[in-house]
Amino acid sequence: MKTLKTETRGRVALLTLNRPEALNALNSELMGELREAMATYGTDDRIGAIVLTGSEKAFAAGADIKEMQPRDYVGAYVEDLFEGWSAVASMRKPLIAAVSGYALGGGCELAMMCDFIIAADTAKFGQPEITLGIIPGMGGSQRLTRAVGKAKAMDMCLTGRMMDAAEAERSGLVSRVVPAADLIATAMAAAEKIAGFSMPATMMIKESVNLVDETGLAEGLRFERRLFHSLFATEDQKEGMAAFIEKRKASFKHR
């Protein structure tokens, strides 16, 4: 692939956005390649988790402004511009964003489509669309508000200011902040750990947590309980609990 580097380490796929000349600005070619990678790794039984990262300077500096500038309304509407990125949000396997440097506009939105974000201490998050005369178009107004609350989301989207890694962690946008030099190793270790667990259980956790954004508490609790019940039909539940009782490491079959 041209704009995306892919490699696998054990049961983890590492995807690296690769348009250094444009700070990983998200163009249609990159969207196509990332969709292809999601389809490939989403159906590959040897892969149990995915890490998405960029460069040291930029996770991604947003949608490609040069590609977007000449677009018109009718074309954007009919084509449903940017809908293709939803392949990332609908990936069923655990997906970690490892963010160093700029995650702006569509870059911040892409990171927020992942299940959680691990940030380098150099990370900077922002929704600067307002400075271009537009608004976030890939979930920024929705996911950022759910992650950090109305006050900070309004502040960021209306002023276009950036949040540094410390503020992002304080606000709940990222799960951990690590020194830049440790970013990939930390994200890969987390992904490797997740990929070692029972796959149906990790997928159900993801599905259940994501439902919080889509439903009320009573319905969410019932859905979680039903998934929980269903895991008693798996050998991994028997093995995981037997291993605990026998004081040994579990060997999961469905990974």
Ligand code: CO8
């Ligand atoms: N699109 C296209 N090219 C870009 C982008 C971008 N978003 N960001 C940077 N580049 C290019 C620059 O044009 C420059 O290219 P060249 O060398 O040919 O002039 C190269 O990358 C390096 O950039 P800078 O020289 O500007 O680097 P600096 O270190 O001076 O500045 C910044 C870094 C602050 C990140 C700066 O580049 C910047 O402000 N970039 C734009 C950030 C932005 O506004 N992002 C939001 C874009 S709109 C958006 O994302 C809408 C989302 C809707 C849905 C998204 C679907 C994917």
